[in-house]
Amino acid sequence: MTYEDDLQLVGKLIRQDQEAFRAFFDDYFPRLYRFVLRRLQGDSEAARDVAQAALIKAVRHLESYRGEASLFTWICQIGRHALSDYLARNRRQEIYVRRLVDLEDDPQTRAILESIPASAETEPENQRERDDVASLVHAALDYLPHRYAQVLEMKYLEDLPVESIAERLGVTAIAVQSLLARARTAFREASSSLLPSLGRNDPRGESVFGAQGAKP
Amino acid sequence: MSPSPQTGPEGLLEDEVGALIASAGRRPEVDARVRATVFAAVEQAWQEQGAQRRRRRGLKRLLAASLAGMALLLGWRDFRQDPAVAGPVGVFVAARGPVQVAPLGARGLIVAGDALEAGTSISTGGTGEVLVNLGSVALRIGPATTVVLDSDGQVRLDRGRVYVDSGGPADHAQRVVVDTPLGRVTHLGTEFQVRLDPSRLLSVSVREGSVVILDGAGRGQRITRGQGVDVAAGGAVTRLAVSPTDASWEWVGRLLPDFAIDGRPLSAFLDWYAREEGLRLVLVPPLSRPQVERTILSGSISGLTPRQALDAVMATTRFDYDTSTPGELRIQLRKRVTQGT
Structure with missing residues (x-):
């Protein structure tokens, strides 16, 4: 099973389709932001930084998206890594458990x-x-x-x-x-x-x- | 008047869906300034990446043009006489036993990761086996076999057997054609075996997906999973059943491509395992496909046999597997042990 719509969207992003990028950002950023915010006990500033880092990494590695999971799952996985990095840097993990x-x-x-x-x-x-x-x-x-x-x-x-x-x-x-x-x-x-x-x-x-x- | 309340598959009333959403309230909004800041940063990264991609493409074109020019100047090849696609058509992945590859290039040896040019011939001895990648398609070359990588996606089988695995339905876009003196085999996805006996008998069997065999007279035969066909030198065709777990597939498992699990969903690993073993993946309710798709794996199974890999991977999940039903890999939720009793 593949996520054809998501693969198509990623294809457009790789081809630098500006309209697709806006749609991508409007759809995925708020969801990713909330995903991260829930894990940071509502720390909106940290959530912004983590979500931004994750989305930047995502757009730099679009070619590695294979459509095996939904694009949102893939982005959340990147978000988890970005969150771990952030928490490691800030040594505040215990606060957010x-x-x-x-x-x-x-x-x-x-x-x-x-x-x-x-x-x-x-x-x-x-x-x-x-x-x-x-x-x-x-x-x-x-x-x-x-x-x-x-x-x-x-x-x-x-x-x-x-x-x-x-x-x-x-x-x-x-x-x-x-x-x-x-x-x-x-x-x-x-x-x-x-x-x-x-x-x-x-x-x-x-x-x-x-x-x-x-x-x- | 409103109709009687409707219930969903789980018995939840439609009104209750609304009540639940209403009681949760609005999802937290993203502040417009935050949105604008992040948008600018991500857009810049996206545009830079695009520019980098374009530069890479430009460099590749420039390099290709330069090489072509040099080749013409030095008279290395007369492109007008040989329309076959020049350049790398595959990558050498692994080998065992006696194997001959020609040409070998200046170094006189070949190692994993080396590119294979169009026209490369690979021959194996009685115990030799080779694995090469043709793009996203894995080609396993069996014992006592000779193949020539004619061009991109085109393989000539002169003797012996090859096994083609396109990696699953997602990769259907990449086609590989196996040419033999007795016919041409084109896959429509995803796993099949072609054997050319010394007695000039062409045997094709399909483990997954389907293939089309076109004989010298232009007649087509389509066979699908669990089917096989023998084509004799005189053109006689015999259809037969070949189970996906038939012993004739056993050699295929001796030389496996590495499967990278890190960051990939459990479903991809299970699909791979089922393909390798010729099994049908069955998710036992209430387990559903999304559940195994959203379980993301980490680590590596390099060096493990498929069964060892299955044991290692499943131990890290909340699912159990069962292979006691012939032809099936059954996955189910692990039964919980209640705490505090």
Whole structure:
């Protein structure tokens, strides 16, 4: 399986297509920035430096992208290295160790974030859990294709009717309904597996992510 | 009136998707000044890289033009008489046993990484084997074989056997043609074996993907995974079944190309292993393809046999493998041991 759209975008970047570069930056920078920001406990200045270093490295090594994983996964991997470098330089690793980041860096959680979905059986019991849920929902949205996340936010955060979304996106209302259906499915698939990791019991009585998310 | 609530595959109501997204609120926005600063820095790096790429291309063209000019001046080659593509067509990767390569060049020897020019002939003895890369395609040359690398992507098999692995569907764009006196074999991806017996029998078998065999009379035969075909000197064609785990593939595994795992997804490694062993990769639900794609590996498996590599790699993941089902490599989530009990 290859990521043809991502490979095409990278091909355009290699051919120095300015429009493609703008689209690439607008799509990937905010997601990468949030990816890094979550790992830096909200240190926005550090997140800017790390995200910038990662994107510069990415554009210098575009030829090495093979389309075996999504472009965002590939960029996140570069982001992880940039983050390690930053933390090593600044000797502040211990400050940033946090349960949520551990969870999101878990290979399985990462995989789920990429394929995206959710169970919502119980309400979060405390603020920290709510924060974790919100962060993981944000992470899930970041891992979704840009168009999916965009349409879900228009629908559920801005509460726009389908017709208005269609107008904004320049497509028909039917196309928006279809896009919404696909986006909901993608989000549902990821979040249904992801949220039990925060400590919710999954229907089979075991936590997907083991000890960190399991309840006694 | 609104219809009854719809549920998704995991039983989550559609309304709950909305509620979850709404409760999480907006994703943190990137400050416009931060965006502008980073955009400028990344754009500059991107443009510099592009300029560097153009310079490299220009230098290569200049070098090629200079070499061509020198070759014409010195009379090394009459290009009008030989339209074959000159220059490197492959890279020598590894060999074992008795092997002859001609021409050898000024040094009189060949080592891993050396370029192979168009027209290079490679012959192996009874226990010799050679691995060369033709672009992204791996060509394994079996014992008692003679091949000539005619031109870019074109190999002439005079005797013996070769195995072609294009590396998977992603590399379908690169074609390799194997010419024999009894027919031409063109792959449509991805792994196949061509054998030319001393008795002038051409045998082609496909482990993955499909190939087309064009005989001297212009008749085409297409065979796919698990199939084989024998073409006799008189043109008689016999089709047969050749399992991807058939003993006739065993020699292929003796000389493996290195597979670099560092920074690559687990799925790429599993695809490679399954290809090498002629197995079908099966992900046992609830494990899904994205999960193995997003597990990024690090380190090296250099020097390990495929099975040793599989053991080493899987031990670092949260997945188990099972090869007890014939023809299948089954991957599943590792069962957890509950803590604190």
